[in-house]
Amino acid sequence: MKKVLVCMMIGLCLCLGACAKRQGYALDEKTFFLVMTNVQFYPDRYVGEDFEFDAFVYDLVDVDGNRHVTVARKCSAGYGCTCGKDTIIGFAVANDIELPPARNQSENNNDKTWLHIKGRIPSQDKQEIKIYAYSNGQTDYNTVETISFPTFVIEEFSVIEDYSHLSYYVTK
Numbered sequence: 001m002k003k004v005l006v007c008m009m010i011g012l013c014l015c016l017g018a019c020a021k022r023q024g025y026a027l028d029e030k031t032f033f034l035v036m037t038n039v040q041f042y043p044d045r046y047v048g049e050d051f052e053f054d055a056f057v058y059d060l061v062d063v064d065g066n067r068h069v070t071v072a073r074k075c076s077a078g079y080g081c082t083c084g085k086d087t088i089i090g091f092a093v094a095n096d097i098e099l100p101p102a103r104n105q106s107e108n109n110n111d112k113t114w115l116h117i118k119g120r121i122p123s124q125d126k127q128e129i130k131i132y133a134y135s136n137g138q139t140d141y142n143t144v145e146t147i148s149f150p151t152f153v154i155e156e157f158s159v160i161e162d163y164s165h166l167s168y169y170v171t172k
Contacts, residue, residue, distance in 0.1 A: 024050030033075055033170040036089045043150045044124040051119060051152070054166055055090050056112035057102040063130045063144055069093040070149055071117055073170045074108070089170070091152030092127040100159060106137070110168040114160035119153050126150055 025046075027035055032053060039046050055071040062068060072090025093099070103113045126148045133143035160166070 024052065027051065027053035029165075029167055029170070032073060033089070036073075036075075039121070039150050040089065040148070043121065043126060046121045046150070047124050049121055051121070052117065054114060054116050054160060054163075056114050056168070057099050058088055058090070058105060058112075059102045060129050060131055060147065063132060068127065068129050068149075069099060071099075071115060071152070071154070074168055075170050087147065090149065091121075092129070092149035093154055094122055094127075094151035095153045097154045097157075099154075099157065108168070110163060110166065112163070112168065114163040114166060115157045116160055117154055117157045119155040121150055122153050123151065 025031075025035055032055075055073055058070045058072045060068045060070060070088065070090050070092050072088040075087060075089040099115065100113050104111050127150075129147050129149070130144050131147060133140040133145050
């Protein structure tokens with residue numbers, strides 16, 4: 001009887017473990033901003049979680065001239081940088097995966113290099129990138145801002161050829 005009870009308990013634990021498997025996050029036009037804002041403020045809650053979303057490739061060059069690859073969307077001020085102006089929200093790519101080059105970065109339009117991305121957040125650590133301020137189409141080399149990104153390991157991606165249904169700018 002004792003062996004039967006132990007086997008039943010082990011079986012129950014295995015079943016509960018399988019049933020409790022996380023589903024991950026499939027972000028869309030309505031959920032991208034809210035979930036990414038939560039990830040920005042509470043990255044520890046998302047460590048190891050699977051994510052799937054659409055975003056464009058955005059390269060940031062820091063004040064030392066180093067290139068940082070991100071996958072992002074443009075959003076309202078206050079999320080990611082301290083400048084108080086509109087910024088980008090997304091992830092810093094943590095692995096050495098070869099992505100297509102960013103396109104039309106300085107233009108406020110939807111004609112970007114769009115990707116459908118799958119991967120996960122490896123840790124709660126954020127990548128802090130110091131950049132020069134950018135305003136009215138000009139770089140202000142006297143003002144340094146820090147933009148903060150949760151890191152992301154891309155496991156697979158595909159290029160989105162028809163991105164007309166995607167929003168370059170996301171809000172609440």
